[in-house]
Amino acid sequence: MFKAKVLIKRRKTILDPQGKAVEIGAKHLGLSNIKNTRIDKYIEFNVDTNNKKAAEDEVNDYCKKLLVNPIMEDYEFTLEEVKS
Amino acid sequence: MSETKSRLGEKSPKFGIVVFPGSNCDHDTYYVLRKILDLDVIFLWHKQVTLEDCDVIILPGGFSYGDYLRTGAIARFSPIMNEVTQFANKGGYVFGICNGFQILLEAGLLPGVMIKNESLNFVCKDIYLKIENKDTPFTKGFNGKSALKIPIAHGEGNYFADERTLKELEDNNQIVFRYCSKDASVTESANPNGSVMNIAGIINNKGNVMGMMPHPERSSDPVLGKTDGSLIFKSLVNNIFN
Numbered sequence A: 001m002f003k004a005k006v007l008i009k010r011r012k013t014i015l016d017p018q019g020k021a022v023e024i025g026a027k028h029l030g031l032s033n034i035k036n037t038r039i040d041k042y043i044e045f046n047v048d049t050n051n052k053k054a055a056e057d058e059v060n061d062y063c064k065k066l067l068v069n070p071i072m073e074d075y076e077f078t079l080e081e082v083k084s
Numbered sequence B: 001m002s003e004t005k006s007r008l009g010e011k012s013p014k015f016g017i018v019v020f021p022g023s024n025c026d027h028d029t030y031y032v033l034r035k036i037l038d039l040d041v042i043f044l045w046h047k048q049v050t051l052e053d054c055d056v057i058i059l060p061g062g063f064s065y066g067d068y069l070r071t072g073a074i075a076r077f078s079p080i081m082n083e084v085t086q087f088a089n090k091g092g093y094v095f096g097i098c099n100g101f102q103i104l105l106e107a108g109l110l111p112g113v114m115i116k117n118e119s120l121n122f123v124c125k126d127i128y129l130k131i132e133n134k135d136t137p138f139t140k141g142f143n144g145k146s147a148l149k150i151p152i153a154h155g156e157g158n159y160f161a162d163e164r165t166l167k168e169l170e171d172n173n174q175i176v177f178r179y180c181s182k183d184a185s186v187t188e189s190a191n192p193n194g195s196v197m198n199i200a201g202i203i204n205n206k207g208n209v210m211g212m213m214p215h216p217e218r219s220s221d222p223v224l225g226k227t228d229g230s231l232i233f234k235s236l237v238n239n240i241f242n
Helices: A015-027 A050-065 B024-035 B080-091 B099-106 B162-169 B230-238
Strands: A003-012 A041-048 A073-081 B004-006 B009-012 B015-019 B040-045 B056-059 B093-097 B113-115 B123-131 B147-154 B158-160 B175-180 B198-202 B211-212
Touching: A003 A050, A050 A073, A050 B015, A073 B147, B015 B024, B024 B230, B056 B080, B056 B099, B080 B093, B093 B099, B093 B230, B099 B113, B099 B211, B123 B198, B158 B198, B175 B211
Parallel strands: B015 B040, B015 B056, B056 B093, B093 B211
Antiparallel strands: A003 A041, A003 A073, B004 B009, B113 B158, B123 B147, B123 B175, B175 B198, B198 B211
């Protein structure tokens, strides 16, 4: 079995209102060097197969069809073998 | 296609309102169509795989699947959406309101995406809509009306699309509604959520699938003091068989 760790990032060209609002908090805290705060998504799940290629294909499928909206997001992931 | 009679016209379409887990404007829409406009309307549970001979499918507002992951992202995989997609591809009329619009975007039946409102606030208020395209089955017969007063209620209504898509929308006259002031001026201050080009509603190139963030069902009952929303439903009734 594999543990998948997926990072989904909103494209840089698309406004991230959450990141912008959180950064206002940083300014209020006096953290004046903080710039370009972006809030993205991190998703973890298991893939119940021992075939790494099959696991990769299934993660890509999951990302492309559901987890990620390709109009505004990009993704990357890692797979780590774990005991079932 | 079914044909029923109502007081609005000789032949009236049958409406089907899809109910997803988390839909919450389904009953308001049903009430307006049945009680105010005297039309034939039924609910369609999201797990069914038949549209029961409806002529117009409405995806109502709400928070389908809790808005988890992205608004509309999970609802688009509900079993009924296969039927809705096939129906739309064959030219059937599909109307997405608020969350329904977000579902149409995720399903790829309309282009673009919704992101959080620029202000980060959930905005719930009456706004004005400039009718940019009066030649759709949803907007014919709005003579004399330059702007419609219809409420919005959303946290993620900030429409975004890349430049190529926006150009296509403009070139094909697919932008149906833009947020405007009371006198129908499209200004930045009239934009409640940061939508690119003040876009509030769009239609597909074939002209049979429309999505809009404002809620016409909330401005259709005269008792509420505003009825501009009912014009859209009436337009459908008067135009889809003619």
